[in-house]
Amino acid sequence: MDQFTTTELLQAQSHAWSLVFSYFKSMSLKAAIDLGIAEILHKHGKPMSFAQLITFLSIPDSKSDHFRRLMRALVHQGIFSTDQETQSSYSLTPTSQLMLPGNSTSITQWLRVILDPTLSHSAHVLPSWLKSSEETTKTPFAVLHGREIFELADEKPEFTKLYNEGMASDAGLVMNVVMRSCRDVFEGVESLVDVGGGNGTTVMALKKAFPEMKCTVFDLPHVIQGKTDIDGVRFVTGDFFQSVPPASAALLKAILHGWSDEDCVKILKHCKAAIPNKDNGGKIIIIDMVIGVVMDNEVSAVETQLFSDLLMLVAAKGKERNESEWRDIIFAAGFTNYKITPLVGLRSVIEVYP
Numbered sequence: 001m002d003q004f005t006t007t008e009l010l011q012a013q014s015h016a017w018s019l020v021f022s023y024f025k026s027m028s029l030k031a032a033i034d035l036g037i038a039e040i041l042h043k044h045g046k047p048m049s050f051a052q053l054i055t056f057l058s059i060p061d062s063k064s065d066h067f068r069r070l071m072r073a074l075v076h077q078g079i080f081s082t083d084q085e086t087q088s089s090y091s092l093t094p095t096s097q098l099m100l101p102g103n104s105t106s107i108t109q110w111l112r113v114i115l116d117p118t119l120s121h122s123a124h125v126l127p128s129w130l131k132s133s134e135e136t137t138k139t140p141f142a143v144l145h146g147r148e149i150f151e152l153a154d155e156k157p158e159f160t161k162l163y164n165e166g167m168a169s170d171a172g173l174v175m176n177v178v179m180r181s182c183r184d185v186f187e188g189v190e191s192l193v194d195v196g197g198g199n200g201t202t203v204m205a206l207k208k209a210f211p212e213m214k215c216t217v218f219d220l221p222h223v224i225q226g227k228t229d230i231d232g233v234r235f236v237t238g239d240f241f242q243s244v245p246p247a248s249a250a251l252l253k254a255i256l257h258g259w260s261d262e263d264c265v266k267i268l269k270h271c272k273a274a275i276p277n278k279d280n281g282g283k284i285i286i287i288d289m290v291i292g293v294v295m296d297n298e299v300s301a302v303e304t305q306l307f308s309d310l311l312m313l314v315a316a317k318g319k320e321r322n323e324s325e326w327r328d329i330i331f332a333a334g335f336t337n338y339k340i341t342p343l344v345g346l347r348s349v350i351e352v353y354p
């Protein structure tokens with residue numbers, strides 16, 4: 001017990017407190033979204049005084065000091081910025097810019113899903129789930145809710161709607177980055193099936209860049225329901241554990257991280273059957289994280305990848321993979337070659353060849 005000095009223990013206490021209070025990073029961010037602070041600042045178009053901010057947000061005078069403390073914490077985290085001298089003139093930062101609803105790069109809906117208690121409460125189940133030998137086929141999420149995340153459509157339609165919109169709100173920004181940094185990945189692809197393509201946001205972004213590409217959005221019935229085909233975009237209902245509609249390329253964006261190695265091999269084999277063989281130029285395009293592959297070796301990016309892995313542990317039967325784990329499932333599914341291109345941020349594009 002006495003191998004650490006008092007100084008070390010005090011530093012450790014500070015470290016532990018910092019970890020404990022980290023949930024206020026999430027919760028203050030959620031409060032900012034729920035209050036619509038970024039929207040108000042954006043509409044104003046120039047730095048906004050505290051008095052204006054509380055007026056526009058309809059914060060009663062009796063709560064203005066409380067609200068100032070929330071703003072102080074948000075500014076400290078770089079979510080909003082403030083005038084150095086007066087500390088009372090607020091502006092957007094790039095992070096709050098992403099929280100403006102309604103534009104194609106907004107991640108507001110995505111943040112709402114990830115911070116929704118339906119997901120975050122699953123984390124509380126992790127310790128008992130880890131000790132239980134009976135629960136290997138169910139995720140902590142299913143232990144808590146009785147069903148897996150994609151089986152909740154009938155029981156929790158509001159959450160499923162939020163989930164589908166949230167995943168879609170992630171697509172705009174990522175596809176923007178893909179089109180800027182590695183557009184050639186999609187160059188010359190005649191037809192593409194977006195496997196687990198959600199509500200079609202990714203495909204719409206692709207169609208903008210490649211109007212000639214024939215696209216299929218493939219997803220579960222409750223996601224595709226009510227969607228009508230438009231010029232060059234088909235919506236197809238199905239299950240990627242049964243089969244995948246044919247195309248020159250299959251896109252798997254944020255799919256494989258949600259499944260076990262065995263399940264990924266099954267999904268990849270169905271994708272392989274859907275695309276042309278080696279001599280005829282078929283390929284799979286995966287957009288997901290590769291643990292440890294981040295631009296500029298940013299330490300905090302790896303930490304975020306590890307936390308995303310924990311989300312896959314509690315909410316899905318999947319995991320975030322490092323390069324060697326990706327290689328194993330790619331080769332196990334019968335592919336012969338792959339190429340990883342890191343994107344700005346946390347994810348990579350993995351091109352996989354038959």
Ligand SMILES: C[S@@+](CC[C@H](N)C(=O)[O-])C[C@H]1O[C@@H](n2cnc3c(N)ncnc32)[C@H](O)[C@@H]1O
Binds near residue numbers: 150195
């Ligand atoms: C994490 S979301 C990713 C959505 C989209 N690719 C994106 O990146 O925005 C996973 C998607 O897989 C779909 N999905 C889950 N199981 C499926 C299955 N068995 N067959 C087809 N799609 C499935 C879900 O409905 C959901 O839209």
Ligand SMILES: O=c1cc(-c2ccc(O)c(O)c2)oc2c(O)c(O)ccc12
Binds near residue numbers: 316317
């Ligand atoms: O809760 C989930 C969240 C995500 C998710 C999607 C895109 C991202 O950029 C990301 O960081 C996470 O994906 C899931 C998934 O793929 C599942 O199969 C089950 C649950 C989830």
